[in-house]
Amino acid sequence: MQDIYLEVVTEGIILGIGLAFLIGPAFFALLQASIDHGFGVSVALAFGIVCSDILLMTLSYQLMATLKQIPYFNEGLAITGGVVLSVSGVKAMFSAGEKVEKMAISIKEVWKLFIKGFSINTFNPFPWMFWLSTSAMVNGAYGKLGWMPPTLFFVFAAITVFLTDVIKAWAAQFLVKYLTDKILKIFKIVSGFCLLGFGIRLFYFAFQSL
Numbered sequence: 001m002q003d004i005y006l007e008v009v010t011e012g013i014i015l016g017i018g019l020a021f022l023i024g025p026a027f028f029a030l031l032q033a034s035i036d037h038g039f040g041v042s043v044a045l046a047f048g049i050v051c052s053d054i055l056l057m058t059l060s061y062q063l064m065a066t067l068k069q070i071p072y073f074n075e076g077l078a079i080t081g082g083v084v085l086s087v088s089g090v091k092a093m094f095s096a097g098e099k100v101e102k103m104a105i106s107i108k109e110v111w112k113l114f115i116k117g118f119s120i121n122t123f124n125p126f127p128w129m130f131w132l133s134t135s136a137m138v139n140g141a142y143g144k145l146g147w148m149p150p151t152l153f154f155v156f157a158a159i160t161v162f163l164t165d166v167i168k169a170w171a172a173q174f175l176v177k178y179l180t181d182k183i184l185k186i187f188k189i190v191s192g193f194c195l196l197g198f199g200i201r202l203f204y205f206a207f208q209s210l
Contacts, residue, residue, distance in 0.1 A: 004149055008142060012153040015134065016160025018194030020168070026120045030165055033113060034172035042172075044110040046165035048117025050158055056127050057154045060135040064143075075206045080133070082202035089196030093189050133202060140205045 026049050033042035121127050142149035 004142070004145060005152060008138075008149045008153040009156050012156035013160045015153075015198070016157045016164065018198070019157075019161050020164035021190040021194060026117065027168075029116065029120055030169055031172040033116075034169040039170050039173060041110055041113060042169040043166055044113045045117035046162060046169055048114040048119075049121045049165060050162040051114075052118045052121035053127065053131070053161055054154075054158050055122070056131040057135070057158065060128070060131040061139070061150060061154070063132070064135045064139045079203065079206045082133070082199045082206065086196050086199030086203075089192040089194070089199060091192070093192030093196075134198070137198070137202050137205055 030042060030045055030049070033045045138150050138153050142153065
């Protein structure tokens with residue numbers, strides 16, 4: 001059983017690291033917050049993002065527990081999530097050369113910065129689909145082993161997301177002048193490969209269960 005715990009913890013950390021390379025509104029909001037308001041204040045935005053992720057993880061997995069009674073629901077959702085993640089990954093890789101507009105943040109108070117991070121993530125449809133798809137994978141792989149393995153997976157994924165966001169906020173103050181289009185292209189390619197990999201794994205779980 002300890003091997004299972006080590007496996008889910010490792011996979012949760014890997015997923016969190018993969019999310020760290022995603023380039024979207026939250027990514028640029030975090031960098032801009034660090035540059036405009038300093039590292040300490042920008043952590044509030046990172047905390048808002050991870051709180052949103054925790055909410056989405058919880059709701060997604062609870063929804064899975066209710067809907068998994070429907071015949072072939074897990075398999076259908078896994079296939080759908082696999083398509084979404086795979087297409088998003090391929091799209092990210094092929095759009096690596098495109099320029100992305102950075103978000104400007106004019107928020108002064110820490111509380112409002114927290115709300116900003118929470119809102120950016122919560123009202124973006126992609127995190128919902130991402131965590132719902134991930135919940136299908138986790139439920140299919142570890143759901144029958146009790147509550148501990150899935151909980152460990154999501155806890156360590158959330159911790160990794162928060163720590164990598166804090167690192168990005170800290171590094172932004174020193175690396176902003178090096179954040180060139182070439183670096184952003186590399187981020188997109190890495191992000192694309194991560195998404196594609198998880199998409200393929202969802203397909204594997206779906207067809208293994210059929």
